[in-house]
Amino acid sequence: xxxxxxxxxxxxxxxxxxxxxxxxxxxxxxxxxxxxxxxxxxxxxxxxxxxxxxxxxxxxxxxxxxxxxxxxxxxxxxxxxxxxxxxxxxxxxxxxxxxxxxxxxxxxxxxxxxxxxxxxxxxxxxxxxxxxxxxxxxxxxxxxxxxxxxxxxxxxxxxxxxxxxxxxxxxxxxxxxxxxxxxxxxxxxxxxxxxxxxxxxxxxxxxxxxxxxxxxxxxxxxxxxxxxxxxxxxxxxxxxxxxxxxxxxxxxxxxxxxxxxxxxxxxxxxxxxxxxxxxxxxxxxxxxxxxxxxxxxxxxxxxxxxxxxxxxxxx
Ligand code: GDP
Numbered sequence: 001x002x003x004x005x006x007x008x009x010x011x012x013x014x015x016x017x018x019x020x021x022x023x024x025x026x027x028x029x030x031x032x033x034x035x036x037x038x039x040x041x042x043x044x045x046x047x048x049x050x051x052x053x054x055x056x057x058x059x060x061x062x063x064x065x066x067x068x069x070x071x072x073x074x075x076x077x078x079x080x081x082x083x084x085x086x087x088x089x090x091x092x093x094x095x096x097x098x099x100x101x102x103x104x105x106x107x108x109x110x111x112x113x114x115x116x117x118x119x120x121x122x123x124x125x126x127x128x129x130x131x132x133x134x135x136x137x138x139x140x141x142x143x144x145x146x147x148x149x150x151x152x153x154x155x156x157x158x159x160x161x162x163x164x165x166x167x168x169x170x171x172x173x174x175x176x177x178x179x180x181x182x183x184x185x186x187x188x189x190x191x192x193x194x195x196x197x198x199x200x201x202x203x204x205x206x207x208x209x210x211x212x213x214x215x216x217x218x219x220x221x222x223x224x225x226x227x228x229x230x231x232x233x234x235x236x237x238x239x240x241x242x243x244x245x246x247x248x249x250x251x252x253x254x255x256x257x258x259x260x261x262x263x264x265x266x267x268x269x270x271x272x273x274x275x276x277x278x279x280x281x282x283x284x285x286x287x288x289x290x291x292x293x294x295x296x297x298x299x300x301x302x303x304x305x306x307x308x309x310x311x312x313x314x315x
Contacts, residue, residue, distance in 0.1 A: 012206020022304030039209030
């Protein structure tokens with residue numbers, strides 16, 4: 001039996017997956033679809049790596065590593081050590097279990113399956129109830145223009161250079177020609193769609209690439225359902241990663257108000273941390289303060305319940 005209503009959540013990797021896990025746990029099985037960023041995807045060692053999709057797969061399957069905060073738990077590193085010994089590229093870490101994901105994905109892509117079909121296959125194999133929908137099956141590649149080093153591809157910037165160069169501009173190469181994946185189009189048109197959630201992901205690196213795929217932003221706006229976002233910035237700081245640093249580099253004040261302004265015209269309700277209660281938001285946007293730092297699974301489910309209650313679908 002299909003769930004009586006559906007929630008569509010836009011997510012990047014680690015921050016977004018935290019709330020996606022909370023939503024997955026409190027909603028009826030199958031009610032959640034997670035629309036995932038693929039702008040971070042790249043081909044490495046001949047393998048198609050899809051970092052945000054994989055973070056969502058591992059997190060929702062309970063395979064994620066809560067200690068490292070990325071990758072798979074109980075991971076081993078034989079491949080990496082052997083590669084390094086041979087003088088191979090070792091700047092991007094691939095654990096042995098993680099490697100299996102990229103090898104199998106690449107094999108299936110070579111057979112002609114789409115990224116969406118492969119993700120759906122992995123979802124089913126890993127026993128995940130929620131759908132994980134790559135935004136597009138066409139290549140979209142995030143690139144950053146840095147002051148010091150010019151244009152860098154995303155992973156060389158993010159992992160290779162640890163986000164150190166100052167960012168001046170961003171580009172989502174291929175986005176203008178990309179088609180939203182068929183499953184995304186279906187999710188956006190689903191009459192059972194009850195609410196849209198923007199997870200606390202990096203607005204510039206994780207949510208904007210999704211919105212850059214032609215038709216997605218317009219389809220989100222056309223649906224007359226509540227759109228609730230959670231700020232990834234708490235008291236002027238990112239919980240993890242370069243979001244606040246990037247805001248400064250782009251000449252913006254790091255804070256929840258900047259997140260609110262960025263989502264003007266798209267988001268109906270912004271959930272900010274209690275530390276940011278009273279933050280200014282654009283006209284037409286409501287703001288709700290709640291604890292948004294997700295350390296435990298209870299924190300994740302509690303925030304998911306707040307978001308769903310605000311969207312008029314209490315769980
Ligand atoms: P990435 O693709 O792996 O970089 O992950 P995302 O873009 O999905 O998430 C990165 C953002 O998540 C950063 O801006 C963090 O500040 C934010 N974040 C991480 N953990 C939390 C949390 O517990 N609460 C909130 N509100 N934001 C978080």
